Amino acid sequence: MKLGRVLVVGGYGAVGATVAGSLGDWFPGRVVVAGRDEAKALRLGGVRADVTDPDGFRRTLDGLGDVAAVVMCVEPPDAGIAHACLERGVHLVDIGATRRLLDGVGELDGLAAASGASAVLSVGxxxxxxxxxxxxxxxxxxxxxxxxxxxxxxxxxxxxxxxxxxxxxxxxxxxxxxxxxxxxxxxxxxxxxxxxxxxxxxxxxxxxxxxxxxxxxxxxxxxxxxxxxxxxxxxxxxxxxxxxxxxxxxxxxxxxxxxxxxxxxxxxxxxxxxxxxxxxRVTGLVAAYVTRELLAGSLPAGVRHIEQLPALARLPxxxxxxxxxxxxxxxxxxx
Known part of the structure; x- marks a missing residue:
């Protein structure tokens, strides 16, 4: 089991609240809620994180220091946030559903493999x-x-x-x-x-x-x-x-x-x-189960879609x- 905290971006939204709640039950004290609305994030003991600002997001990751995985419950404008995670060896679970953005993250497969990080796409x-x-x-x-x-x-x-x-x-x-x-x-x-x-x-x-x-x-x-x-x-x-x-x-x-x-x-x-x-709710549950599997160390480094990972085949x-x-x-x- 990989140690470290899990940053749930958009963790106070309809999907993110389920992700944060489920992971919090499995990994007490290790879940951090993040989002652009600082007041909402702080009320949940979290931090501000803006997916439109990759450099700011890097500072958030570095400030927390021990982030093992990021769960993206909101869609950023491009693959900049994914790049910030994977270059640091931080795992990524992305519930995004836009073709252009998923293709952009897919192009980071070499970066993820080199850093030992796993990114799972098509989650929901x-x-x-x-x-x-x-x-x-x-x-x-x-x-x-x-x-x-x-x-x-x-x-x-x-x-x-x-x-x-x-x-x-x-x-x-x-x-x-x-x-x-x-x-x-x-x-x-x-x-x-x-x-x-x-x-x-x-x-x-x-x-x-x-x-x-x-x-x-x-x-x-x-x-x-x-x-x-x-x-x-x-x-x-x-x-x-x-x-x-x-x-x-x-x-x-x-x-x-x-x-x-x-x-x-x-x-x-x-x-x-x-x-x-x-x-x-079920989208959030899928993301939570994928994150748990990822932290268990059973998924390979690199960028994969959910159907490419045999360890997740029995998720239904x-x-x-x-x-x-x-x-x-x-x-x-x-x-």
């Missing part, structure tokens, strides 16, 4: 659990030619402002992939629409699958239809701003979620699904005690 529900399900389905068919990932989120869950803003901004991206009718455990048949989660860009590299597509829907059918009907209009900044404000106020659903991975190879099919409640089963259910499904999506 989507990406994260979707990646792990995709790997299972891929292995079940002997190497998939195509993987379809479906994510259903609860419209009633109160997500943080950054999460809502991120969703609306990515909603505006063009969608070349057609909608898909999918059976989701506990929710029945749903129409899901193309959405640029980073897993669809990562998995072709990590699994060698030629075609990967991720789609999104909400537990509210009406809100799903309305949201994606506004996709073209959301390219305008004013519309995105208004839509973000509305989604932060409207909670027309529950807090459940479901993810499904379908793999195809010729006439072979395999599908797995996970269901649970409170996606932000480990989450069962937190109400996350894993199922093997029969039959492909309706198409």
């Amino acid at each position: 529900v989507a990406p994260g659990l979707t990646n792990l399900l995709a790997r299972r389905a891929d292995e079940a068919v002997g190497g998939a030619e195509r993987i379809d990932l479906t994510v259903l989120l609860g419209a009633g869950e109160r997500h943080g402002a950054d999460a809502v803003r991120w969703t609306v901004e990515h909603l505006a991206e063009s969608a070349a992939v057609r909608p898909l009718r999918v059976e989701l455990p506990g929710y029945g048949p749903r129409t899901a629409y193309a959405f640029p989660f980073s897993d669809q860009y990562t998995l072709p590299r990590t699994l060698g699958t030629a075609q990967v597509a991720t789609r999104l829907c909400l537990d509210s059918r009406a809100l799903t239809s309305t949201l994606f009907a506004l996709r073209r209009a959301a390219r305008r900044p004013a519309v995105r701003q208004a839509l973000t404000a509305v989604l932060r106020r409207v909670h027309a659903g529950g807090d459940g979620f479901a993810v499904r991975a379908d793999a195809r190879r010729g006439d072979r099919r395999a599908a797995y699904a996970l269901t649970g409640r409170a996606q932000s 089963e480990e989450l069962a005690e937190h109400g996350v259910g894993l199922q093997r499904l029969d039959g492909p999506p309706e198409g």
Whole structure:
């Protein structure tokens, strides 16, 4: 077990509070909450840390002195914070979901390997659990030619402002992939629409699958239809701003979620699904479990996505005690 403290950046937010709480139970006295809001961080016995200021972040790390790992629960503008961690041999767990940022951290693999640090990317529900399900389905068919990932989120869950803003901004991206009718455990048949989660860009590299597509829907059918009907209009900044404000106020659903991975190879099919409640909480739990494994010293030095690490393959089963259910499904999506 690697000694030292764990710095949870954004540790007072919806995801970070779960990370900090879980790690605090496992590693009493070793968790430090950090964030740009100094007052909130100090109330939790933490420190100020600004992810837009890599030099300032370096000073924070050096001031603490014995940081073993950093858990990023907020998205920085670039890979500068990751560089500050890895050059010091500090492990990194990143819940980021933006392709550009994950690719930037991936380019630091040589730096991480040289310093003996591990960085784990694609940590959360989507990406994260979707990646792990995709790997299972891929292995079940002997190497998939195509993987379809479906994510259903609860419209009633109160997500943080950054999460809502991120969703609306990515909603505006063009969608070349057609909608898909999918059976989701506990929710029945749903129409899901193309959405640029980073897993669809990562998995072709990590699994060698030629075609990967991720789609999104909400537990509210009406809100799903309305949201994606506004996709073209959301390219305008004013519309995105208004839509973000509305989604932060409207909670027309529950807090459940479901993810499904379908793999195809010729006439072979395999599908797995996970269901649970409170996606932000489960994202935090995934990050906490990954951090615990990382501190145990069982992960290799370098930058890896979660599906590339065999030690994390059974994470879906480990989450069962937190109400996350894993199922093997029969039959492909309706198409």
